[in-house]
Amino acid sequence: RKEVEQDPGPFNVPEGATVAFNCTYSNSASQSFFWYRQDCRKEPKLLMSVYSSGNEDGRFTAQLNRASQYISLLIRDSKLSDSATYLCVGGVSGGYNKLIFGAGTRLAVHP
Amino acid sequence: DAGVIQSPRHEVTEMGQEVTLRCKPISGHDYLFWYRQTMMRGLELLIYFNNNVPIDDSGMPEDRFSAKMPNASFSTLKIQPSEPRDSAVYFCASSPDSNYGYTFGSGTRLTVV
Secondary structure: OOOEEEOOOOEEEEOOOOEEEEEEEOOOOOOEEEEEEEOOOOOEEEEEEEOOOOEEEOOEEEEEEOOOOEEEEEEOOOOHHHOEEEEEEEEEOOOOOEEEEOOOEEEEEEO | OOOOEEEOOEEEEOOOOOEEEEEEOOOOOOEEEEEEEEOOOEEEEEEEEEOOEEEEOOOOOOOOEEEEEEEOOEEEEEEOOOOHHHOEEEEEEEEOOHHHOOEEOOOEEEEEO
16 A cells, blocks of 8 residues: 555546545554645646644645544636646655655646 | 746766755654655655654665765665666655655656656
8 A cells, every 4th residue: 555645537627616535544653744736847836734633835735634644725716827737746764754755646637 | 926946857878877866854843764666656745754864764675775874964765776677756855754754845846867
């Protein structure tokens, strides 16, 4: 079983739609979580951290459910520019944290 | 800040040749990571350093791969001899602390023919 699992998609949505991505992690000791965005043939870039209380950044909302070992990302009012692959990331603790990346969920927003 | 700098951006080499990938982390970042990305396997952590010391190299595929960090501003990933299955995008990333996430370089696209 992969440590971080995501639905690969693709999610094809019209502009203005609300779309949600889910992710599960297997290591209950994971302590830090992030969402990254990766455009085609580019490097991953940090989109937002994920906190236990949930957090919002403009049109983006991230949630963490430790009991279910589940992370989510909600994008409201989708824009064409949101088209990308979204990577769920869990941090494994143990002296020196290291981040484990999910395989990514592809989003395509169309006019 | 110039960000994480990797070179070369693209590398095409013949099977059996030695390949060296280079990385300059962001100044002040104590952690440096080497990842490999393929369509089949996604992003895989190969090795990471803390204060120039290798901490976890369990992701290094085999003895053909080696990584060094001689000082805080430079790291190399070497493949010798290279094989076609090593073809991938290799990313270097750095971080002051993983609680802040990582900053990735632009990657090196390696093709071994």
